[in-house]
Amino acid sequence: MTPSHAPLGFRAAAAVVRPSMNVLMGKQWEGLENLPTDGCIVVANHVSELDPLAVAHAVYMSGSTPHFLAKDSLFRVPAFGGVLRGLKQIPVARGDRSEARRSLQVASEVLSSGGAILIYPEGTLTRDSELWPMRAKTGAARLALETGAPLIPVTHWGVQDFFPPYAKAPKPFPRKRYRLRVGEEIDIDDLRGKPRTRTVLAEATQRVEDALTAGVAALRGEQPPELIFDRAVGQRVPRNQIRARAEQAGRTAAPQQAGGADAPEQAAEPKPDAEAAGYPQRSGGSRPQPEHGAEQDGERETRA
Numbered sequence: 001m002t003p004s005h006a007p008l009g010f011r012a013a014a015a016v017v018r019p020s021m022n023v024l025m026g027k028q029w030e031g032l033e034n035l036p037t038d039g040c041i042v043v044a045n046h047v048s049e050l051d052p053l054a055v056a057h058a059v060y061m062s063g064s065t066p067h068f069l070a071k072d073s074l075f076r077v078p079a080f081g082g083v084l085r086g087l088k089q090i091p092v093a094r095g096d097r098s099e100a101r102r103s104l105q106v107a108s109e110v111l112s113s114g115g116a117i118l119i120y121p122e123g124t125l126t127r128d129s130e131l132w133p134m135r136a137k138t139g140a141a142r143l144a145l146e147t148g149a150p151l152i153p154v155t156h157w158g159v160q161d162f163f164p165p166y167a168k169a170p171k172p173f174p175r176k177r178y179r180l181r182v183g184e185e186i187d188i189d190d191l192r193g194k195p196r197t198r199t200v201l202a203e204a205t206q207r208v209e210d211a212l213t214a215g216v217a218a219l220r221g222e223q224p225p226e227l228i229f230d231r232a233v234g235q236r237v238p239r240n241q242i243r244a245r246a247e248q249a250g251r252t253a254a255p256q257q258a259g260g261a262d263a264p265e266q267a268a269e270p271k272p273d274a275e276a277a278g279y280p281q282r283s284g285g286s287r288p289q290p291e292h293g294a295e296q297d298g299e300r301e302t303r304a
Helices: 008-024 051-062 072-076 080-086 097-112 139-147 198-220 241-252
Strands: 025-030 040-044 066-071 090-092 116-119 151-157 176-182 227-230 235-238
Touching: 008 025, 008 051, 025 051, 040 051, 040 139, 040 198, 051 066, 051 116, 051 151, 051 176, 066 072, 072 080, 072 090, 090 097, 097 116, 097 139, 116 139, 139 151, 139 198, 151 198, 176 198, 198 241, 235 241
Parallel strands: 025 176, 040 116, 040 151, 066 090, 066 116
Antiparallel strands: 151 176, 227 235
């Protein structure tokens, strides 16, 4: 089911991307019924430069138009910026509150029109040597709390076999296959009515991180490692640190103290940083490129 309300630009892009993706890779999609068609925020793991197309393909075929966060500078590029605005992609500005409010307004318009905003909470391709999801950033959780939109986890595995992270060219032969699973909505209803303190934001972000890790583990048929990669320190660290640090800060700082864990976030004004918001970046660091086999030939392919 394609979105009946999709603008002409979306339909034109889909006419090119859909058949191309179907030729390049086999696929198995699960749980598309979990994607609402009345607006949502999709959070996904990030293992290949090509996986935004795989995720957008599934979202589009579920009946929603996909919208990405994009650096605000791209919107100033002649012609290309007009295309981005016409497709309601969302500009992300650093440190400019008026532009941040504008970004939130565009995001709200996308959601109210039934679109899906796609965010990569890791902020970049995973640096984990085994391609497990990394520590999540706060942007997706903050946007969900500000807009009231549902948070839907989408995990996938196998796209990296066709286009490994940081590769210069795809590996089309033998033909690869990927699996994609749409999970149930991440439950943050108990956090929505609370002030957006650091503790609340940390708890919501931890739930996003946990949902992505569990989804990838299910697709791989493996248990995730006990530790999780933290790009800030360049190595794996104990899990649940987002929640633990916020709780520790809450115990050591008086609630009314400015900057304490239970002090309201200054982000009552949104602060969509390009990385914190989940826009895929190509920053420095290790570039793992492990090989992973394609899915078993007996897996069912989904036609779309």
